[in-house]
Amino acid sequence: MSALLEAEQVTVGYGAAPVLHDVDLAVPAGAITAVLGANGAGKTTLLRTLSGLLRPARGRILLDGQDLRGVRVEEMVRRGVAHVPEGRGVVTELTVDENLRLGGLWRKDRADAKRALDEVYDLFEPLARRRRFPGHQLSGGERQMLALGRALVGRPRLLLLDEPSLGLAPKVTGQIMGLLRTLRDSTGLTVLLVEQNVRSALSVADTGVVMSLGRVVAGADAATLREDEDMRHAYLGF
Known part of the structure; x- marks a missing residue:
């Protein structure tokens, strides 16, 4: 499966303090990719960087193989990237x-x-x-x-979705996750999903990456991450 969006050695910080460290990421086209990890892992900063709200200090981001350095947020939207931030x-x-x-x-x-x-x-x-x-x-x-x-x-072709279940009842969370699956299947929408509810995210995701302290520490298909007991205990909290 080809990648719609790629990050290569992306390093980002607020002021002099780095938050993301040499992040490599490939988001397959037409799939749901979950970004998992504890609070403070850098997940929201990653989405803000991929959508153009933050500029990397180092590395590059590619959409359809085209370098996005210097591309304004409005142009990112026109190219098909939609960002739904935490807090709605x-x-x-x-x-x-x-x-x-x-x-x-x-x-x-x-x-x-x-x-x-x-x-x-x-x-x-x-x-x-x-x-x-x-x-x-x-x-x-x-x-x-x-x-x-x-x-x-x-x-959009690519939806960056940050913590959609935050503060919602389990029934509503299930409806939102089910809708993401429906959109993937019916329209080919590519989704990069940041979600604290790990079980819910992995129930709809095709692939997942795990972040810790601003670094990607693992990446695999969703079923593998669900079944990796060491990974679950070390980084995913279940």
Whole structure:
């Protein structure tokens, strides 16, 4: 399986303090890759770097084999990279419909942008029922659906998803994870998933990487990581 996104020897820090150290990563096209590890492992920093919000001090990032150094965040979006950050990032003063339309503002094909919006409402029935509600009136699960839906309106090729289950009930988490599997299978969407709920992440992922203290310490298919008792105890907490 070819890689859609690759990181090569990526080192990133905040100020003089390095957070990521010589990270190598390959994200297979059309697959869900889980990024696992304890708090402070560097997972969120990795996503922020891959989406263009942070610039590596060293190394390079490739999308379809093209070097992304110097590419602005807006251009990353146009190239098909969508980033849903931890905390969901919903504009609470705007309605559900207004939030979703933000995801397609940059698109020139207005007819397809409208189709994408309708598809999101089909995927997320609670949002369809609340399309005129402001974001602050939504539940945590609905806000996560809204953040994910807004990203999907842009028809991304690669979805960077940071802690989608944070603060959600197990039932809602299961729905979100099931949706990721559906999108992978039906559209070929590539997903890089950062998730503290290791069991949930590995239940939908095709492959996984494990991070510790800013380094990638393991990478394998999801089934292998689930069955590796030493790895689970050392890094995954179950």
